[in-house]
Amino acid sequence: MSNFAEQSEAMKAGEVPPSATRDSLERRVFRICTVVIATCAATYVVWMLIDLLLLLFACALVSLILLTLTHALRRRCNLPFAIALGLVVLAIIGLLGAAVTFFGATIQGEFAELANRLPDAWASVQQRMQMSPLGAAVLLKAQELAPSGQAIVNLATTALAAVGGALSGLAIVLVGGLYLAAQPTLYSIGLLRMIPARARGPAAETLDAVAISLRNWLKGQALGMLFVGVATGTGLWFVGVPAAWAIGLVAGLAEFVPYAGIFLAAIPAVVLGFGQGTSTGLWTMGVLIAVQQLQGNLVMPVLQNRMVDLPPAITIFGIIASGILFGVPGVLLATPLTIVVLVLIRRLYLHEDKQEVLASGDNPPGWSSGAA
Template sequence: MATPGRTAIGTPASEPAPRRELAVFTWKVLIVAGVAALALFLWRVSGTLLLIFTGVLFAILLQRLTGYVSRFTGLGHGWALAIVLLLLVLLIGGGGFLMGQSIASQVDQLREQITTAVGALPDSWRERVTEQSRNWPWMSSLSSFASGLAYMVGDLVVVMFAALYLAASPGVYRRGVVLLVPPAGQDRAREVMDVTGEALWKWLIGQLVAMAVVGLLITAGLWILGIPSAPALGMIAALMEFIPLVGPFLAAVPAVMIAFAQSPQDALWVAGLYLVIQQIEGNLVTPLLQKRVVDLPPVVTIGAIAAGGVLFGILGMFLATPIAVTVMVLVNLLYIEDKLGERRHFPSS
């Protein structure tokens, strides 16, 4: 004979429906709260995550260059990495020294031009400009600039050390990430990491080639036009080419301003030069590179740059495209292939 609360075979009776509904609702609330807490945590540490992602990009560059040097010279991974680092230090240090000298001379020239322009103003205007310059809170601005520079140097140190550790022992960190995945999915995790790394490397190669081409063309064009600081402006154009669509317009601003200080006609010639070179890069260089590198849809690129700039500022704009590449790879592998069972379309083989 069955007793209250138990079935005829002696097992506990099923839980009342209201209690089951309360348990399900409680679990839903906890899941939502957990997701919200995780999103808030990621948002608070987003700056650190972007720096780590920058370190990963630089580590991919170092690791690939190290592999090429190792195969060419027969040296071990450590010695090959040391050679790559030495060459990069010499390249960046030499370029920074030349750019610093050019910028210093340009600043002196610009100061002289501003002084001459102020002296040519009418007396009432010159007195007003002089009075405004005296009241300008230069100490506060200098303090803000120094603080921002200190933060930038600190971020650069974090990126460099992260990249060095990742490039020196990539297998250690790769195994650590794979161990976070259940054993049944570890092979797939390795494949996803390999495809993502290859896609980011292809994107880096295409970006570096485009940057070099734009920098050389801008330098040569400005030198022909007789614009001061052509190498420095060419380097700025090459660096800003890292930001698709928006970067070339930002790079043209200082060049046009310097040219306008010489004459309005020079400013028009410089603006036309940047426009022509941007058309060459967009219609000739980039399409040729995209046959062998990662090709993101334009809408994805524009949306990523806009979102990165709004959410994370200038660093978000710089990293918007590689982050979009990573997201596209994950969506294609983990959703289109694994969930939908269809063939992935990105990155192209």
């Protein structure tokens, strides 16, 4: 009885019995350890499946493109969803087939001319550089850093393997995107059912904000790619650079990764330009700089004000971070991934509502001008 009495007195005094304290502490420690271990295990599984998740994200982007075009067609023609989606897919296939049929031979000739002229142009640039001490020193250093024959073979093998993997991944992305677009309600409801009922409403608004932001970005990016490709090809053709339209095509397609297209096009363009002569080379550099300035200071700001506003600094650091974490696929998907992260931050951390997140880039509520 003495023990019960002591326990009663201890409880009246607000004390917890040692055995109860020990049991409660053990339970809490067990629960904390379980949560920590489960979190670490889930993080490890996600990291091991990161390539699959990036592939799924790319499929979602393709699906978003198809659904955007399908809904636009339905609004104009009042067609059933399945018929509208089929017409969109057939139209895309038809446009690609027409492009290959009518422009394939021309583009092939352009790339063949580009491949034939680059060695001679590079030799001409080397001769010009040899005329100055600084140029000769640069060439000597470049020759010292040049890879060996075996290194070039290994690099070519790796590149071919990467191209094969990229083509197979592209096929999976296109087919997967089509499947997602064919039954969007099925997958969206399935995703929402994985979320607890009490959080389902806010989660649905967040997903809507992500989808609308990505759709707006895709619209603006498509127009920006078109501008870069046409402007680069036209400008280089006007100053007399060979294979101008092939370079413009590369620049336009590569502009899917912001700021990358113009730099990928700059190397062959500058080499071919200076191969034609110093004045042509200088004009080539002027065209590339002009296109980049117009794209960055006129075209994209106008598009961003109507689509989605993504600050250049955040875009650049997003590309770098995605490249470090996920490699080449991360670089290709860096900008849409950055948009998703920004929307999640604004919704979950800053607690902005859907309308605030989707507000115009001129004056987003709660953010300074130019913020995403």
